[in-house]
Amino acid sequence: MLIEQLINGITLGSIYAIVALGFTLVFGVLGIINMAHGEIFMIGAFIGVVTTSVLGLPLWIAFIAAIGVTAALGYLLERIALRPLRGKQGVSHLAPLISTIGVSIILENLSHHLFGAGNQPFRNAFADIQFQIGSITVYLVQILIFVISIALMLTLSFWLSKTKAGKALRATAENLETASLLGVNTKRTITTTVIIASAMGGIAGILVGMAFNSVNPQMGLSMGLKGLAIIILGGMGNVKGAMAGGLLLGVAETGIVAYGDSGYRDAVAFITIIFILLLRPQGLFGKKTAEAGR
């Protein structure tokens, strides 16, 4: 029982971690919180529903379609909601936050109109395949989600630390002006970052669809808020912190459902936000102070 709950928690947590990575990448480079990330994730999940359940195409095409659509959304988000605010005189640091909230409301209501308010089933061929290891039941879907998440995190870590583009990204995150003086095309780096973050949101969307078999327009909001909770837990802009925070929240939520009151499952994330911000604003793994991240 305990081990099964742990497996459930890790599955959920690895999805959370991918969502949080999208948040943390954008925050690390631009110093802003992308409130539309949760909704981009939700659009990714709906693209998955449309390709697999409505059009009847295989799952790997759903992945490609979701990545494509969410990447395009990321590009639009950067061009429409973020770039006009950058470098403008007299724009408060709250402006990008409010602007991305605007995008999130548009996306949520758009999918509300397109797909309706209810739950859409997400069918896949191997939802019921399961293994028995001793007394423990493990679903194939859970293994798949875990493997994809780990692969994604490793790829991202490798890309950030070893490739030239990753170095450019880290330089931009360190200091935008200096990076620009040193010959980094910061405009392109920022656009790339937002696109990659959004595409990761899209992948997470499909993984959630696979894990829970249901997708609805409201899931973007709650996932977005949980992603925020995780990057605050793990430290803003901290890639490893986002992964650890995601797993931690996933296990904690599963624990509440299994051994506590399931109604308060969503409250775990928000209470975490409040306590972490008050007790350790730099997050569990962060070094920056709250002020530096303004």
Next chain:
Amino acid sequence: MLGEILNPYYLQVAAFIMINIILAISIYITLSSGQLSLGSAGFMGIGAYTSALLTIHFELPIIVGILAGAVVAGIIGILIGIPALRLQGVYLAIATLGFGEVVRIIFVNWESVTRGSIGLSGIPHMGRELLRFFKDIGFDPDMIGLKNNQFIYLLVLLILVLINIILIWFFTRQNKSRIGRAFAAIKMDEKAAEAMGLNITYYKVLSFAQGAVLAGFAGALYAHVLAYISPADFAYHRAIEILIFSVFGGSEVILGAVFGATFLTLLPEALRFISEYRYMIYGAILVLMMAFRPQGIIDASVLNWFKKNLKSKRGTNHGTRINKNN
């Protein structure tokens, strides 16, 4: 004749405009010291539930309930505000957003008291209680040619308008006082304000608590005007809606909040086909405003322009009169 103009539906919409103006002012006050709070829906809910529960279970007079709602929201505002002072900018926004969600989740789950997501019904209606009071003292709406319904909504609207006038007067005064200038200084540059000897902690908690009290107050009024509340009324979308009132109308002057709340409450009512797309339009407004006019429609320069124009008109009148005399 009066009876035909006073359509209860219009009066109801006008009453909601008044409540929304109070909410917009509540976020304007916190913004005026440079703090973005996304917890206004939570405070509104606390005020509404406090007042509703007190009046339903203890049969307290509505006015006691409303004041208690505002006070409870204010106390929780101070409790949240003091520790949240360590947070700035986006961190405060996220913490208050988390707070609002926790409040909503508690309303949904604490079923023995709040009746969960079904919501509370049978809350005493402000207008009907007043009608009973007037009938007790021997006054009947028929005497001035009004139906009961019209009289109820008219009375509610008049009370709300009166409250709004008092609030706007008070906060305009406050803006010109030492407190208002301290808020403005903190918004401009917190460190410089501190160096000038301002007690930042005091002023920031004050502005946060004022916002919380106003939101709780508006929530309590909302409960007694609608007579029904549910947790969905105080969700994230409400917080965003309140934020938009201020951001669209103008977050630097109090009239901006008034204008934003009025315009954006009337818009979906006036254009029915829009109301379905209301939130999409809200979203577009937020994005466009931030890109092109981050200070909102009405700001100090617009107000000055109006003042100058009115003055110059008066000036020319004056001038022509002198010419005639010559």
